Amino acid sequence: MSPSLFSHAAEPDPDRTGSAHDTAVPDVVAVRQVPRDAEEAFNGFTDYLHLWWPEDLTDFGEGTHMEFEGGVLTETGPDGDTSVWATVRTREPDTLLELDWVAGQDPRHPTDVRVDFSPVADGSTLVTLRHSGLERLTEPAREYERLQGEWAAILDRYARFMGAR
Numbered sequence: 001m002s003p004s005l006f007s008h009a010a011e012p013d014p015d016r017t018g019s020a021h022d023t024a025v026p027d028v029v030a031v032r033q034v035p036r037d038a039e040e041a042f043n044g045f046t047d048y049l050h051l052w053w054p055e056d057l058t059d060f061g062e063g064t065h066m067e068f069e070g071g072v073l074t075e076t077g078p079d080g081d082t083s084v085w086a087t088v089r090t091r092e093p094d095t096l097l098e099l100d101w102v103a104g105q106d107p108r109h110p111t112d113v114r115v116d117f118s119p120v121a122d123g124s125t126l127v128t129l130r131h132s133g134l135e136r137l138t139e140p141a142r143e144y145e146r147l148q149g150e151w152a153a154i155l156d157r158y159a160r161f162m163g164a165r
Contacts, residue, residue: 041125052161
């Protein structure tokens with residue numbers, strides 16, 4: 001209880017009020033169909049991303065190695081430097097991967113990456129990546145544009161790696 005009848009509410013946080021944080025931006029969504037069953041599609045995405053992830057979309061470039069290890073997605077450069085990209089929130093093999101994504105942004109404000117693996121009747125798998133929570137970033141509209149192009153390129157590489165044409 002307030003000690004005074006005339007106390008005031010706390011001042012609004014200038015970093016969160018009337019700023020870019022309030023700007024609604026759509027989720028980035030990328031969908032690819034790969035000619036593999038859900039188990040192979042999931043394993044290709046999680047266990048072999050160091051073989052297909054575009055080097056130009058890494059922190060360290062050529063010779064970099066990305067991997068999921070101990071619930072964290074990291075990138076290790078050729079000189080041994082390591083960068084954390086995401087923390088695994090949910091991992092349901094062959095079905096779902098959810099990440100608290102911090103790559104390329106302030107790690108205090110992770111965004112959400114969800115990858116769904118849905119079997120298709122012909123034996124292939126529909127892979128749907130959704131990157132949300134961009135309103136938490138300093139420039140959400142700009143980040144939306146950047147991430148939309150990057151995720152499309154990333155999933156194109158993944159799909160080719162998995163045998164899609």
